[in-house]
Amino acid sequence: MLFKKFFVIYFLFFSLSVSAAKINKIRHITIHGVQNISPNNIVKIFSSNSFHDNRSGDISSKIKYLFSTKIFNKINASQFRDTLIISVKEFPLIDKISIYGNKNISDQDFNKLLKKFSLQEKNHFNTFNFKNFFYFLRKKYERKGYCNIHCNLMKIQLPNNKLHLKIMINEGFESSVSHIFIKGNNYFSRIKLLKNVSIYNNSLLWNFFLSHKYNHYEFKQLLYDLHNFYINNGYFDFKIGKIKKYLSKNRKDIYIKINIHEGTQYKIKKIFMNKFSKEYNYKKIHHVIYSLLNSYYNKHTVDHIKEKVKNNFLQEGLLNCDVFFHIDIDKKDKQVFLYFVSDLKEKYFINKISYNGNANIQNNFINRFIRKGKNNVFDINIIKKYCKNLFNTGLFHTIKVYAQKKVGSDNLVNIHHIFNENNNTRDINISTTVEKERGLLLKLLFLEKNLIGTGAELYIKILKNFSDTNINIFLLKPLGLLKNFFLKSDIFFNSFKKKYVSSSNSFNKICGFYTSxxxxxxxxxxxxxxxxxxxxxxxxxxxxxxxxxxxxxxxxxxxxxxxxxxxxxxxxxxxxxxxxxxxxxxxxxxxxxxxxxxxxxxxxxxxxxxxxxxxxxxxxxxxxxxxxxxxxxxxxxxxxxxxxxxxxxxxxxxxxxxxxxxxxxxxxxxxxxxxxxxxxxxxxxxxxxxxxxxxxxxxxxxxxxxxxxxxxxxxxxxxxxxxxxxxxxxxxxxxxxxxxxxxxxxxxxxxxxxxxxxxxxxxxxxxxxxxxxxxxxxxxxxxxxxxxxxxxxxxxxxxxxxxxxxxxx
CATH class of the missing domain: 2.40.160.50 (membrane protein fhac: a member of the omp85/tpsb transporter family)
Structure with missing residues (x-):
């Protein structure tokens, strides 16, 4: 043992740091201080090139490379005679990582972020990497609205230079957006702008009375919607400037200031329109499109005109027509050129209309809604409209419409309806009710939505107690002669026995009727x-x-x-x-x-x-x-x-x-x-x-x-x-x-x-x-x-x- 101590002292005394002036030919390499990696890995790095050139620069580059692996905290190189002695101190090896307190970020997302900074089990611990990890973790929480987060790292030392890391998260409270300031809006009010963003529609109001939890991704969507709003209204020079966020002293409230530049609203100066046959209402469509000339550009207005033109073509039986609007922007003169292109294809006509599935509903009732006959142009909007009106009667559970070309014809269409009737068209209800002047009454209600298959509604209401009897009979029926009109008839009868008479009950409407x-x-x-x-x-x-x-x-x-x-x-x-x-x-x-x-x-x-x-x-x-x-x-x-x-x-x-x-x-x-x-x-x-x-x-x-x-x-x-x-x-x-x-x-x-x-x-x-x-x-x-x-x-x-x-x- 004494010999070993003497040898170490002798070695340290006579060893020299590797330098350009003092280096001899190296024949051997010894490694000291490794614990969790193999020394052979370091020897391979230093022996990858021959040392006969005796260049200290080559050794220095190897040491730099070892530092770049982020495994070692310290590296010393010294020489004793023909032996290169490498002394290293490793970063601790991460044996286990435990996460506590993360409620709004999942463990899976945590592990992805740890992996991004090479903080995983069996990897070496690096303090610098962990500081970066905590920085990005705070940013991630702030994007979710948690601006008061506290992160603590507990390191438990294990044998063989290993660590058990415990990450303690205190998310704190969620910060709320108390107010959004918009500076530079001269043409639209702040409320008008916020009403046209998707976040506003989700919760209706941004105001003092209802604070909204901050979310970075929703805020980016708000800026995107704000930009689209101005572009769609013809402000093509619109720009979003600096965005500043202020936190209150307690970090609970967030105040956001958005600087914008609206620019000038562009006008439609020229309209280009392709010509088509006059039988498709060319003059009418020309008048509709050219109503946009010299008006301020507005995407919603243009889309409305586009839909109007397309509906006009559909009324002519042009089912597969294509309508395009294209704009060119002249930012120099602040104007818009509008191009209208229509691709009109085959015109379709109705050959035959049929339906089935109406076992309990008369054909005459359905025919009142289906007014298109043979040789009429095929207009899909009219079909949608009368199907909606039929469905609103409450007599049908589902309505399916199939349109097929007639065999052997290019432009004749057969329309077939399949009705699935609503079996629950009758309702009977018996209850009691209390009226101030009549007292306790027995109430009987009877409703039939499809009287004798005619689609007429019959409603009977009877109120009865020991002294009063009230009967009302209502009948509601669609009129075949007048479109969208209904005939309603009401017959009523009252019978009562009064024990006393006052100003409020000194009359009785015995019977009557009305038709409307x-x-x-x-x-x-x-x-x-x-x-x-x-x-x-x-x-x-x-x-x-x-x-x-x-x-x-x-x-x-x-x-x-x-x-x-x-x-x-x-x-x-x-x-x-x-x-x-x-x-x-x-x-x-x-x-x-x-x-x-x-x-x-x-x-x-x-x-x-x-x-x-x-x-x-x-x-x-x-x-x-x-x-x-x-x-x-x-x-x-x-x-x-x-x-x-x-x-x-x-x-x-x-x-x-x-x-x-x-x-x-x-x-x-x-x-x-x-x-x-x-x-x-x-x-x-x-x-x-x-x-x-x-x-x-x-x-x-x-x-x-x-x-x-x-x-x-x-x-x-x-x-x-x-x-x-x-x-x-x-x-x-x-x-x-x-x-x-x-x-x-x-x-x-x-x-x-x-x-x-x-x-x-x-x-x-x-x-x-x-x-x-x-x-x-x-x-x-x-x-x-x-x-x-x-x-x-x-x-x-x-x-x-x-x-x-x-x-x-």
Whole structure:
């Protein structure tokens, strides 16, 4: 042992570093310090060339090569006589790698990143490589929105210079995009730009109320969509400049600033169009295409014109036509040249139309939809349209269409339809319902969508309890003569036994019918007109002044056949309705307008004679400048027109019902109330009869012949909160104003004695309320919480006020 120590000291003392000045011929090579690789691998490297030239540069290059393998931490070369002594210190060998805390990056992705930096089991550990690995790992997490990540490396030393590496990841919280600033947008607002990116459509809103988790790839898509938006609108010089991202102090919020250069919008200066036969509406298509001349380039407009031209060719039976639009951009003069090319091929005609599978549906019903006959041009759009209309009837499960060329013909097509009928066209439902005035009712519903194979719908509704019976029968049938029109008929019958009579139940519409012609929604519009008859029974055990006024409107001979406290009124009427609705909705988000105009005209040969007009407006407007708060405007106005002594019957008065509007007042709690009248006969001191009139004001609201109702709501963007209980939630504030009055009150000259009881004829008696509400979509249905505060008038009874409500509709 002592000899070995002496030899080592002697060797170190006499050994020399390899240099150009001190090197002799080397005959032997010894390796010291290796642990996990074979010494022969190093010997092969140094013995790959002969050492008889005694060049130290050759040895230095070998040492550099060994360092480049990233296996060795230190390498020393020295010479003792004719022996080259190589002393090395290896990097530790990675025996095992364990990863902890990675929730948003999979182990597979982790291993790929480790492999990229040569950090694998059985590889040597290199601190520099690990620093690079951590740098790219942080970048990878930041691209996913995790900007507060912490990485720790724990090295456990094992025998034979081996390591067990434990990578500890603390991902932290996910950062959110609080705001996106766009600088340089002069022609489009920030909201307009963000609305046209795909990310905006996924979650609807980028604003203060709904932060979005940052994702690098989604952000790159946003920039791509932003670039395409400007290019598609003719801004061919558009460029995206510097993009800066700012983190808040707590690193939770990300603020992004995008600098853009819009440039100039290019105009279409010239249009080139190939000619084709005049029989294909050349002039019409020429006019459509040249409508783009001198207009600003817009890809959506060009695509719309292209689709319009192609549909025009399809109407001519040109099934396989090709339509191309090509543009050349002149950036020097800021203009666009548009080229239109059409490749018109064979024109096709219909030879035969057939169908099968309609076992329970009559052919006449199907023929009303299929209007194309033999020798007509083959227009695929018309076929798609009538198949869609057939499917919308609900009578078919699937509809398949096959088009084949006629054998022996080049341009004749046979069309065959295969119908798969919907067997479930009948529905029967028995339930119970509760109505305020009728109490508990048994409800029977019967629906047949295909009556006797004609495609007509039959709907029967029966409400029944011990005192009331209500029967309604509806029939809806498509009209064969008028395209897209339907015939609807309704017959109703009411029978009831009243234990008491008040202003709200002193009448009963016993029976009646009406027949209407209506259209479905065509370009957001619908129209209908009806003719009908109804018979109404008037009961007046206790007179109120609206009833008295109504009785005075009849001629004296009217009551020759009836008792004044129980008589019947027969009315024939015409109703008309116009409906426009372009509202689009998604969850709670709505946008558009709904206008409805209704009228009811009683014909002159009826007992009554009046004309009721009702107008309703429902509008949703997004306020882009206020972070997409929705403004909801609702207005309804109703009035009536009469001639001579005729008045609108009290049972046709307008009454207040909230429907889906928020208000601080209950239903039917606004407007004139019933004032009862009774004469008592008393004997005076002379034993003579003396009539005394008594008036009894009540809280029974009977409505009026004019109504004005306005409501405005501010709807805040949707908030996804408490996901376990609510799918989405929306809040808002509202202001509601409603007034109902009777314009005929001034004509009641005999009512001077109760003129201070109630003010019927004053339109200034507005009922005003404000409040807030929350809509929530839960797993058991929609819930609405409303808190309202009536503002005016001040002396409103508590039973008329609705300060807090909870609605599950």
């Amino acid at each position: 012609i209506k259209t479905p929604y065509i370009k957001n519009k619908k129209f209908s007109i009806s003719y009908g008859y109804e018979k109404t029974q008037i009961l007046n055990n206790i007179l109120h002044f609206s009833l008295i006024q109504y009785l005075l409107s009849f001629p004296k001979d009217f009551f020759l056949n009836y008792k004044i406290n129980n008589f019947f009124v027969n009315d024939f009427f015409i109703k008309y309705m116009f409906d426009f609705n372009n509202i689009k909705e998604k969850d709670f988000f709505k946008m558009g307008m709904h206008i409805k105009f209704l009228g009811k005209l009683i014909l002159p040969f009826s007992d009554n004679f009046y004309h009721k007009i009702f107008f309703c407006l429902n509008q949703y407007v997004p306020l882009e400048s206020m972070y997409n708060i929705l403004l909801h405007n609702y207005m309804e106005f109703g009035t009536g027109l009469t001639l001579n002594k005729h008045i609108i019957p009290f049972y046709e008065n307008y009454k207040f019902y909230k429907k889906k509007i928020h208000s601080g007042f209950n239903d039917n709690s606004v407007g004139p109330t019933a004032v009862y009248y009774r004469n008592n006969i008393n004997k005076n001191t002379n034993n003579q009869n003396q009539i005394q009139s008594h008036f009894f004001p009540s809280s029974e609201f009977i409505g009026g012949d004019m109504m004005l109702h306005a409501n405005t709501e501010l709807l805040f963007p949707n908030l996804k909160i408490l996901k376990k209980f609510f799918k989405s939630c929306q809040g808002g504030i509202f202001i509601d104003a409603i007034n109902i009055w009777n314009t005929k009150w001034k004509n009641r000259t005999f009512l001077y004695s109760i003129k201070h009881a109630l003010n019927f004829n004053d339109p200034s008696q507005i009922h005003l309320s404000i409040g807030t509400f929350f809509h929530c979509q839960s797993f058991f249905g929609p819930i609405t919480f409303t808190f309202a505060l009536p503002v005016y008038p001040f002396n409103v009874s508590n039973h008329c006020v609705s300060r807090f409500s909870l609605d599950f509709k």
